[in-house]
Amino acid sequence: MTVELNGTTAEIVSDEPLVIKNLKNWHHTHSYGGWGRFFKGLREGKLLATRCVNPVCREKRLWLPPRCDCPDCWSRMEWTPAPTIGEIFTHSTVQYPGALFRADPPCPLISVSIDGVCTKLMSYLKDGTPRIGMPVRAVFNTKKPTNTILDLAWVPR
């Protein structure tokens, strides 16, 4: 039996020390699982949160990002629309994003506080200059969705 190599070669970056390029050309298939409902909601212009329905659970507020299961009592949660207005809790404009970022910098990232929601959702400001306390409303990327959290953004109101 003779084994022949298939002809592909590892590109040399440096010969001393010997450094080669290892290529990776494949993708991961990632399931959102139960959170898919949230991302499909964004495509339809809806902001969906979850709430614990266990009557003895102390946390009555909405979760956004949604959780399918309550971290306080491990009960299943129910889905419900969240308010689509809020205030900027904090912000930072990213100038040098990491390699996978799908927008051109600078991009103002924001955390949004929303009445009745126990979390402060991270998102971005689509228009305007962010400041803490700025009233904002949600906008949805329904035309050509990325099917990621980037389909939700906020604008001043």
Next chain:
Amino acid sequence: MIKFGPGNLRIPRFQRPVYVVAGGMTDFRKRYPEKNTCELCTEALRMAVEENDLKVSPEEFRRSVNWCVYSQFADHFGDQLLAAAKVHDYLGFDPLGNIEVKTGGATGGSAVLAAAQAVASGYASCVPVVGWERMDEVSTKVGNAYIASAACKDFESELGWMYASYYALMAQRYQFENEVPRETLAKIACKNHGYARFSPYSQNPGDYTVEDILKNDIVSDPLSFLECCVMSVGAAVIILADEETAFKMTSNPVQLKAICGGTHTLRTADRRHMPILLLPNETEATYKDYFNGKRNEWPGFSSFLAARMAAYLAYNMAGIKDPVADFDLLETHDAFTISDIQTYEDIGLRPYGRGREFIDSGDAYFEGRLPTNLSGGLIGTMHSVGATGIFQLAELLWQLQGKWEKFHADPERWARYGKTKPKDFRNLQVPNAKRACAISHAGTGSHVTVAIMERASR
């Protein structure tokens, strides 16, 4: 809100004392193609075994080891699953048992915690803790995306793929709530780049002014490049032992009095407010006027519950009443200037809202009340992630043993790494240092360990 039950705040106990007998490290570089990961780990272990004045030969040491703990943050950086098995084999420790620990940026601290648990329980008597990170196989931009995959990939990572931004969000809020001058944050960067100038191991030393830091390019406002930790390649080792083994190996071991861990949500977004968990040097009165129009919740975006939790347990475990008075040295996980100032408050160096005073008062400097990050920290010297928490303890070990000069001042050591010792070299040995503390920190505060070491005598 987190409501603690009676079991949640139990103070940990070691069944028997745990000692640190030796430390070792490589130098740290942005790219280190000259040495592969196995070689780097061997270099750090060799230094620990051969250069710490041990009373046993390397061969006797090898025959004393009965458990190994490995510390690497990110398999995707090293591109080698089961890298610990490869390193363990390369170090010649087969067929002894080992475990690899991963908790993000706190991996080093958690690895030491796991090793301490083994020694304290009697499971093991001599444990090398070996940590490394190989961050140079990808570009910086891809490296930042890799690091950001330690944020929530469903709801956060896509927003910038940049960890500095997640800290910058906290920085903006912290500044809004506490009106900390921008210069105070910059001073932390000046300090740590400055101390890194006196470390032969350091990757990013520099003599910067506050103005230099503020004029530097912004990564994500308000944080500039010089206020962010380096991305490093390198390794670090410490060796833990029980009392009998420790004193057999060295005449001046250091006792690991406590090492404890805390956590908080991976997503900063999910941090619900709760009452402040008080440290031994705080009372309800400390926070009588804490909440005001700008700040109405804790921990919010300005504080790390994980650090507070770990400090609460470790201080109570080691009998610490007042950290600034009780510690002679501190190493914080200064991944970003903002996280450093937040940490000062979480570990009780100042009450919440007043962290800036720890810098502005001069306390944090050499010859101050609690010299902090004399190693150069993550901003000046290294953040080869799996090695970081171990590097901190090695530096503190040498300080407590009075060996700082041995490991930093020798021109030959500088030459070993192709460097020249600076002409204005400064001796940073803290005289008669007795007790030191190190903070290892992950995520935006997802995991934190607090370690307390004390000079031992018998």
